[in-house]
Amino acid sequence: MKKVFVLSRNIVSPLGNTAKENMEALCAGKTAVTVHNDAARSPVPFCAALMDPAFFQQAPAAFTPFEALTVASMEDAIRQAEIDPSDPDTAWILSTTKGNIGQLEQQPVTRALKNEVALTVSAQKLSAHFGFVNRPVIVSHACISGTLAIITARRMLEAGKYKTVVVAGADLITRFILSGFQSFHAVSDVLCKPFDADRNGINLGEAAATVVLSTQPPAAANPIVISGGGVSNDANHISGPSRTGEELFMAIDRAMKEAGTDAAAIDFISAHGTATVYNDDMESRAINLAGLQSVPVNSLKGYYGHTLGAAGLLETVIGIESLSNQVIIPTMGFETPGTVEPIHVCSKLTKTPAHAFLKTASGFGGCNAAIVVQKTQD
Structure with a gap:
């Protein structure tokens, strides 16, 4: 491939x-x-x-x-x-x-x-x-x-x-x-x-x-690759997300299998994180189903708001910058854990060796998508 x-x-x-x-x-x-x-x-x-x-x-x-x-x-x-x-x-x-x-x-x-x-x-x-x-x-x-x-x-x-x-x-x-x-x-x-x-x-x-x-590699050392992607649909409601998170988990699972990676290889999750009650709960369920509940999670909505058609791209770009700079951006606005399932929300700027991240997204009509982005090793 x-x-x-x-x-x-x-x-x-x-x-x-x-x-x-x-x-x-x-x-x-x-x-x-x-x-x-x-x-x-x-x-x-x-x-x-x-x-x-x-x-x-x-x-x-x-x-x-x-x-x-x-x-x-x-x-x-x-x-x-x-x-x-x-x-x-x-x-x-x-x-x-x-x-x-x-x-x-x-x-x-x-x-x-x-x-x-x-x-x-x-x-x-x-x-x-x-x-x-x-x-x-x-x-x-x-x-x-x-x-x-x-x-x-x-x-x-x-x-x-x-x-x-x-x-x-x-x-x-x-x-x-x-x-x-x-x-x-x-x-x-x-x-x-x-x-x-x-x-x-x-x-x-x-x-x-x-x-x-x-498909042509850049001249830079340790280039970034899009190594896997998955898409799914809740088939649940036109505006309300799945109550189980199983469908977003399906997209995550497909992305990780395409990437040939597992939960242990994911250094952080760039979540959709809209700050609505049901979306954040659904994401917390999906993250737990994927065995990623201990992995640092961030949402960038407190910096940019929800940028709609640009959101998945913008947040992927910041994730790539995070890999390049070995830093995880905190979740602006987050103070007290409040999701139905426990997740590790990043609340402060964190310097850490990072080689791979998972990007998730969900939307009206029950659509879900996930990609795995990795830094290659020379």
Whole structure:
């Protein structure tokens, strides 16, 4: 089986415009989550991590805000990887949940506008901008989109269809998106508290993230590989997660078997950790079913909020930075253990030898995904 290497990575978020800047901000304990009074998005104050409006004011007029954010992340990752997007052996995947949906809030809704907000239109526009010759792949699968996009890229590469795949994900927080979560009474009006006894809901966030994956190893020593991936579905409820955690465990188990690893080899878990009561409980059950209850777990939602289609990618990038820097980021907002099954939540910045981590994700419709990411040994 072919190895799938990480050639480069990027994050563009309120905390920085590169993966390095974002990692430094997390190590310094900075969060982008704060209370906003924005009547255009919500009639009441809300707690979220939003991009500086100046970022979009400086963007080329040809791009919508969503597209501009995605382009900024892709440009940095492609530059780092030194790849040619026009190479027939190079493909790209766009991960997002809502794309340009915010455009429908900014102007009169016409048939032309409805066509313009289609994800295919954005994907084709970005393809033309970068010069990709292969048809883009779009992954829009609720909150597992970013993680599933990585799994999809890995499978494309292993099948020999391409030698390199650029995976980019982004989402913006619009009135439509925010009101949807508010209707579930799932949004916390203060900084979220993943896995905490007093957790009461999520914060949302805006960001873009990109990884460039390839079957061609990078020049750097001890390269990072995506060694396994698994997907499952609860078949339980459109918005409520499994009460047993068995289905997320199935995805974890498949990812670990593909990676040829076991619980003892996992140094930390980058969890979905939304800070909602049921999601965090479900994850704690799945982690215990996998025999990983003693492994350090973190959630990054207290730094970035839930970045939707970017979340799985962004959190994977931070996990890769953690492997590179031999440090585990603490779970912002966590104080008192409060999940139905005990897990080892990382609560302080931890320096430790780390060679592999597990990334999990879950979303509406009962979808689950997991990947194993490892540092190779020379």
